[in-house]
Amino acid sequence: MxxxxxxxxxxxxxxDRYPQISEPYLPPTGHGTIEHxxxxxxxxxxxxxxxxxxxxxxxxxxxLLIDTVERNRHWLTGVLNLDPFDIESVEIMKSARQVGVVxxxxxxxxxxxxxxxxxxxxxxxxxHELGMVICALLNPPNCQSLANLLxxxxxxxxxxxxxxxxxxxxxxQSNNLQTVLxxxxxxxxxxxxxFLVTGSIEDFPCSDMFSITRQIVxxxxxxxxxxxxxxxxxxxxxxxxxxxxxxxxxxHLNLSRSxxxxxxxxxAMQLWFxxxx
Numbered sequence: 001m002x003x004x005x006x007x008x009x010x011x012x013x014x015x016d017r018y019p020q021i022s023e024p025y026l027p028p029t030g031h032g033t034i035e036h037x038x039x040x041x042x043x044x045x046x047x048x049x050x051x052x053x054x055x056x057x058x059x060x061x062x063x064l065l066i067d068t069v070e071r072n073r074h075w076l077t078g079v080l081n082l083d084p085f086d087i088e089s090v091e092i093m094k095s096a097r098q099v100g101v102v103x104x105x106x107x108x109x110x111x112x113x114x115x116x117x118x119x120x121x122x123x124x125x126x127x128h129e130l131g132m133v134i135c136a137l138l139n140p141p142n143c144q145s146l147a148n149l150l151x152x153x154x155x156x157x158x159x160x161x162x163x164x165x166x167x168x169x170x171x172x173q174s175n176n177l178q179t180v181l182x183x184x185x186x187x188x189x190x191x192x193x194x195f196l197v198t199g200s201i202e203d204f205p206c207s208d209m210f211s212i213t214r215q216i217v218x219x220x221x222x223x224x225x226x227x228x229x230x231x232x233x234x235x236x237x238x239x240x241x242x243x244x245x246x247x248x249x250x251x252h253l254n255l256s257r258s259x260x261x262x263x264x265x266x267x268a269m270q271l272w273f274x275x276x277x
Contacts, residue, residue: 002047002265003246006159006272007194007228008037009054009236010068018064025056027235034068037231040242041075047265050228050272052135053081053105062092070099077272079103079135084119090126097130102272105161107137114144116152124153133271135192137161140176143183150186157271159190159226163216167199168208177212184219190271191220193263194228196253197237197245204244205252213253222255222262226271 011032012018020026030036041049053065060083069078078101082089085108093104104127109117127134136146136158143164150158163180170176183189196213200206217225229245230236237245249255249264 001261002269003045004048004050004226004265004268004272005041005046005229005231006050006192006226006268007161008049008051008231009057010034010037010051010064011054011057011232012064018058019061020057021059024058025235027232031234032232034072040229040231044243044246047075048269048273049076050079050103050268051076052079052103055081055105055107060086062096066096066099066101069096069101073100077102079105079133081105081107082123084109084117084123090122093123093126093130093132097132102131103133103135103159105135105137110138110142111145112141114148116145116148120145120149121152124149124156128153128156133157133159135159135161138164140164140174140179143179147183147186150183150189154186154188157188157190158186159192159271161192162195162198163191163193165199166195166212166216168201168212170199171212177215181215181219184224187224189220190224190226190267191216192226192228193217193249194230196248197230197240204240205248206240207252210253217255217259217263222259223267225263226268227264 051065053062062080065078080096082092082104109119134156193213196209197206200209202208227249229242233240233242
């Protein structure tokens with residue numbers, strides 16, 4: 001069974017070549033590097049990885065991500081995080097696409113009234129032109145704006161990062177879960193199930209999120225659900241190791257063999273590593 005990690009953040013200890021922002025959010029020394037990621041993937045039999053621009057250390061400076069993908073494109077690809085309000089972002093998307101980067105994360109400028117900002121429209125249009133994936137990092141109040149973009153660009157594959165940051169309390173205290181479930185009507189939207197750990201208030205195996213996760217899988221189907229580790233877990237989900245995060249989906253969530261095959265590998269392989277890209 002192919003296993004694809006669709007959510008890993010990369011850090012470099014070479015701060016001269018890859019300067020960090022003031023007060024960066026960093027993992028322990030030796031964690032989060034490409035060497036550390038290689039160790040985790042080998043230990044856990046991971047076939048491919050999608051690295052995501054580390055905004056909390058480098059903001060919109062994507063040079064580390066682009067260089068990492070270019071040097072390792074035989075086993076990973078990447079997701080930029082570009083400033084939607086910077087006109088140069090389009091040119092960065094084009095140049096990064098040439099070295100194997102196939103995604104761009106949109107984490108800023110989301111509206112709560114459903115309107116589409118022209119800056120977002122420009123990024124979606126460029127993604128359509130280049131054959132790239134958009135990752136939408138937003139919260140449930142922004143989902144109507146996302147829905148309108150999904151309708152306007154049905155050919156652009158879009159990943160719902162962390163499923164709009166769902167939490168265990170969303171199963172009974174808000175309409176957030178239903179908002180995310182309603183988005184499943186858009187066939188070009190994929191659900192990233194990394195929220196299972198980040199939204200949990202329990203220790204491993206985070207069973208308070210099992211019901212919500214199963215509802216997401218049923219709504220989107222396994223063919224539009226993907227797994228991501230939140231590497232380095234020592235920083236982002238310290239109560240769960242990399243291996244344990246994978247075990248939740250492989251052993252504890254009661255997924256069928258076919259569901260695991262799709263969620264842990266096949267869907268991500270088609271989305272991120274298909275020959276068309």
